[in-house]
Amino acid sequence: MHAASLAIPVLILSGLLLIATSSAILLKRLRFPYTIGLVVIGMVLGIAAQYADQLELALKVDLSHDLIMYVLLPILIFDAAINIKPPSLFREMGVILNLAVIGVVLSMLVVGALLNWLTPLSLASAMLFGALISATDPVAVIALFKEVGAPERLSMLMDSESLFNDASAIVIFGIVLAVVQSGSGVSAGVLLEGIGAFIKVFFGGILVGSAMGVAMRWLMKLSKGVPFAQIAFTTILAYGSFIIADHVLGVSGVMSTIAAGIITRSSSSTVLSEEVRGFLRPYWELLSFIVNSLIFLLLGLKENLLFRNFDYLLTNYHFFLVAIFAVLAGRLAAVYLLLPASNRLAFCRSVDGKSMAVMFWGGLRGVVPVALMLLIPDTLPDKELIIDLTLVVILFSLLIQGTTVNWLMKKLNVCQQYHIRRAAMKKLGA
Template identity: 30%
Template structure:
């Protein structure tokens, strides 16, 4: 393809992303569904070239920044608190699903070697980080479930990739050693943590010394790729390395970034992650044509692969239900026996967790790396794409309904201070700082209005902390009025500029002040 044609194709895809995302918002559909279906429809348009995804490029281009973004915003305390549950999903559920799918595939296709069956199980076993993010952003879950799903999506790709690598090696060489495999898995995981911690710590140290805001934002972008490539270069888990670096960086960014960098970086990351997630789903849809051409078309799929593909999808779905409900039953039994490790999820929460198992880009990318000589390669490609299509279309569109039907309550560990109490503590600290410097050397009050303002803010904050129910209503009304004042100020500013009464420089300076005031009020209102 000519470079100009490649650019035209990318431009067309960006236009398609805009149109499909707009349609999804209007139709109240998950954007991932619209993008996946839209990409699949575009793949068969006359004149459009067949899109061939390079699996290695897809993984290294898209996965690190998306994992980095997820880890950056992860609540580290909650992650540690629920680490046992996260590891149970990220490792236990992936291994269990791999085994179940492998057994079912061998039962349906006895001629396929066991190692190839388990390789297919490893391909479809890990739910996808991008798919999980795309759905979780549009639903509200209790803190514990959100932490479990986000933590699982950050780590399970590593489990699936390692299992796939072992299964492929066993299929091609005819040998497999479970002890060696377990030892290597531990080395990959621990090595990934060490590399990620070193890279994240070094990056944080360097960021403090860059000074320039644009360079700091650029460095934060590069960190995900740096951690992933460093991990892969020394043959440990690049996924775990990236997640660890993101957790380290997310913990220290509060003291490394200035307010300006944090606002600018947040806006930049939001747009970049949106484009990457959207591009992944539309590229998966576009790859449908190439997958079908590789295996001989729809007729071949329906005639020779329909039954095993349906078996794979049913097996991987039921395996997740069995694992989650089984683990929950074990927790309940241990609690009754006097060994309270953690509270059980309960049937309704376990159902939500079990249904939130969408597959995505990692499943397809791994399937595309299957060697040409691997037995059952065509079945793996079709099953991978079908798993993505079915889970995103079915589970992605119905997860919100399942959550609402479950009517879950948030019974997680509550922080020591509520929002209003934390706000009062911050206001008190600010008042102490202002009061200590509000007086001149001779004892006269040098900043009476400033001191009065911070005193009034602290008094109001402590009053709100004592009556939080009234506080919520009052704070909403307060910031609604602030936003109305901002709108009125902006309208007058534009009128003055259009009437040539102020310069462009004055317009931009005052507009920036109003924008920051609006962002602050909107954020405070939404807390």
């Protein structure tokens, strides 16, 4: 009985990975972004499964909050963190925190105000939607910018912002949800409480991840002659730093894993053998590929929920258009109000207008909003509409913004100028 119950999930997982790997070959030949192509394939698979009994098993796997947060996300966050160059990160920290903290709050307010005005959502529900949808998603952004070959600094800004504002959005969503559930309303006391909670959760996560990173560094140093033990320790650190911070201590799992990953990268030259350093990147790239494949296929299956009632879609299409407009307006405000302001500060490196345009349009939404929307209690009257609005915005973000951001970079000559500069630098170096 136990063997049979375990065999089916493993078979489904193997089938999904087979579809994803085969799709990767086809999508590469078509020159279509792999992750976005998987969303489309997932949607087609979901539609086909309704009419073919053989595919019905695919619908048994669902993107739950715990699956996203505790199984899939730690791998992607840690992989991104160990690929961040700490000196570059600290140089850009002013710009990143400006967008990742103030930008998320500003976007939430813009989105919430517009949806409260133009849709049936109450102010509390509109702000809740604004909180969960305002952060650019690291899973979607990092995967896409790798595929399109974005310039190094632009990739660094987008990758780091998406990681940090992911943590911000999760914390802010939790605060807004607590206010909504308490029914206490917004007051000066509530705002101060919220700021205190944000500082505790955000920076508490950094402390937890740093402590675990230092402890794991000691273990990796002890196991220097055992390569596979060192690789295993990095995997344990990725999951341990996230779950202990988020689930056990109630602080930011994302910030904890980012801190642990950065410490691992910083100490890799002293505690990891040359053999392990050579194997570490391919190992994490493989894990990242597997997790990305599952996330975007399952996201496509989740998006299929939108198309099960066409009458409902036709009746409410104007609310969906408002949500897309509001989210774009929120991102526009965050990029074009905050970046010009940070450009005036001495400790912030300037961001040019072309990069701003790419950062605005390349701010994709992905799997993290799905995890957050699944936390909304059934007692909230607007839950169904919030879920539908979230799925519509994600779909627009991936299928429209995701497929045109490469065109935009080419139109602005962003990549071309980057490659010219690199070629010139290499020539001077020679």
